Amino acid sequence: MSNTIVEAKTIGLEHNGRQADNPVSPMFLGRWSPRAFTGEPIPLETLLTLFEAARWAPSASNSQPWRFVYARRGTPAWDSFLGFLIPYNQSWAHAASALVVVLSKATSIPPGKTEPTTSWTASFDTGAAWASLAFQAHILGWAAHGMGGFDHDAARRVIKAPEEYRLEAVVAIGKRGEPAALPERLQANEKPNARRPLTESVFEGELR
Numbered sequence: 001m002s003n004t005i006v007e008a009k010t011i012g013l014e015h016n017g018r019q020a021d022n023p024v025s026p027m028f029l030g031r032w033s034p035r036a037f038t039g040e041p042i043p044l045e046t047l048l049t050l051f052e053a054a055r056w057a058p059s060a061s062n063s064q065p066w067r068f069v070y071a072r073r074g075t076p077a078w079d080s081f082l083g084f085l086i087p088y089n090q091s092w093a094h095a096a097s098a099l100v101v102v103l104s105k106a107t108s109i110p111p112g113k114t115e116p117t118t119s120w121t122a123s124f125d126t127g128a129a130w131a132s133l134a135f136q137a138h139i140l141g142w143a144a145h146g147m148g149g150f151d152h153d154a155a156r157r158v159i160k161a162p163e164e165y166r167l168e169a170v171v172a173i174g175k176r177g178e179p180a181a182l183p184e185r186l187q188a189n190e191k192p193n194a195r196r197p198l199t200e201s202v203f204e205g206e207l208r
Helices: 003-010 026-030 044-055 078-083 087-093 122-139 152-159
Strands: 066-072 098-105 143-147 165-174
Touching: 026 122, 044 066, 044 122, 066 078, 066 122, 078 087, 078 098, 078 152, 087 143, 087 165, 098 122, 122 143, 122 165, 152 165
Parallel strands: none
Antiparallel strands: 066 098, 098 165, 143 165
């Protein structure tokens, strides 16, 4: 039995106000996506550590389709990145320490081939990389909040992304702040949320 399962059993499968039905590492219950951030600067070395974790995610044929384009608070690109978020996300993400555009390359060159073909797993693989980044942030005491609410065309122009890249999400990274710093309409939801039971997501033999 692995150490992480022993650790999870030790804490009774409940952590951070969440209840697991099966033994898992408390890391999976502890990580969540806050909106309240302190605005403190994130060292470049820390940000690169998050990208290093993403770098080692699995991908089909090791194609590594993920790309990350970032702006840190206080740098020339920050206002442009904040500007392509929808107003709802701007209302809280303005206090983040970094904003990261997550992209996937829609084509790859399979082993033994010389011409690029459509990569059907690009988004799937990039999701694995984003998850690795998010968990590494949690381990280091930072938080990462992914969002789909942004102007894709404006973001593409700002980061100069060719059409072969799909803009998957924008991630806000920062230190967790106090809920009171958020707009009032967001304060009540500033807590870890639950998940539906496995029985509604996992099936043997066929989808039901």
